[in-house]
Amino acid sequence: VLLWQFCWLxxxxxxxxxxxxxxxxxxxxTIPLIRTEHLKPANEPGLYGENGLxxxxxxxxxxxxxxxxxxxKSTLLELLLGTRPKHSGQIFLYNDGLPTELEQGKGFxxxxxxxxxxxxxxxxxxxxxxNLLFPIRVHQCxxxxxxxxxxxxxxxxxxxxxLDLSVxxxxxxxxxxxxxxxxxxxxxxxRLLMVPRRLYLFDEPLSSIDNPLR
Numbered sequence: 001v002l003l004w005q006f007c008w009l010x011x012x013x014x015x016x017x018x019x020x021x022x023x024x025x026x027x028x029x030t031i032p033l034i035r036t037e038h039l040k041p042a043n044e045p046g047l048y049g050e051n052g053l054x055x056x057x058x059x060x061x062x063x064x065x066x067x068x069x070x071x072x073k074s075t076l077l078e079l080l081l082g083t084r085p086k087h088s089g090q091i092f093l094y095n096d097g098l099p100t101e102l103e104q105g106k107g108f109x110x111x112x113x114x115x116x117x118x119x120x121x122x123x124x125x126x127x128x129x130x131n132l133l134f135p136i137r138v139h140q141c142x143x144x145x146x147x148x149x150x151x152x153x154x155x156x157x158x159x160x161x162x163l164d165l166s167v168x169x170x171x172x173x174x175x176x177x178x179x180x181x182x183x184x185x186x187x188x189x190x191r192l193l194m195v196p197r198r199l200y201l202f203d204e205p206l207s208s209i210d211n212p213l214r
Contacts, residue, residue, distance in 0.1 A: 031059045032094045034080070034199065039089035041079055047072045052089045074118065077201045079104075081113055093198075114197035118204050120188040122176040128187055129172040135195040146194065153190040158213060159183065181208035 038052035045052075053076065057063055065073050078084035080091065082104050092099035093111065102111065122131050129150075136146030154160045159171055176184055185208050192200065206214050 031097065032099075033057050033059045033061075034094065035092045035099065036080075037090045037092075039076075039079060039091065040087040041072070041075050042085040042087045044072075044075070045087040047075065074203050077115060077203055080199070081115055081201060082111060111199070112197055113199040113201060114192050114195070115201040116188050116192045116203060116205050120176075120184055122184060122188055122191075124176050127173055127175060128179070131176070131187060132172075132191050132194060135191060139195055141195070149194055150190070153193055157186040157190055159186055159190075182210060182213075185209055 035056040037054050039048065039054070040052040041047055053072075065076065067073050075084060079086055082102060085104050091102045093102055094100075123134070126134070132150045132153075133143065133146050136143060136149075151160070154171075171179070171183070176187070179187065185205060189202075189205055192202075
């Protein structure tokens with residue numbers, strides 16, 4: 001699912017043992033992944049209107065949220081992530097069709113969400129390589145597998161052409177401050193996708209990337 005401003009909400013959620021066919025119910029996007037009811041953020045309870053925000057995102061859905069600056073797109077991401085307090089309302093995450101209410105500031109292990117912030121949040125003192133491998137090391141995954149995943153993502157994001165330069169000048173050896181805006185966004189996107197997540201949230205992930213690559 002992808003929730004786009006935003007985001008991808010769950011495109012990679014719940015890996016399937018068998019491929020889907022057009023006749024499968026799951027293919028029809030009928031199984032819920034996450035649901036909100038009358039959600040209102042703290043300090044801005046009227047942001048989503050009198051009744052708050054109620055929405056359901058099913059597995060396989062691709063959701064794009066559009067709106068002017070200050071109309072609550074990033075706020076919704078933070079509410080789903082659990083980093084922003086809510087005034088009222090509920091957020092439910094589904095496991096095997098059963099909903100579990102998510103409390104703000106709690107249950108990050110239950111959520112297993114990933115987010116690409118608008119400011120990217122890359123580590124300025126770490127190389128591109130170390131930025132990309134950071135999630136692998138935090139989750140104590142195999143570094144060999146992580147490197148293979150990293151190279152695959154760099155190829156998908158058309159950064160692999162910049163790997164054939166001499167040592168010390170490869171994009172993997174550069175700091176984020178040495179990258180263009182589009183390169184930074186692609187590195188941040190690759191870092192997010194290094195580890196499987198139930199839900200991916202993206203806050204304006206393509207604003208600096210050239211149109212053909214988008």
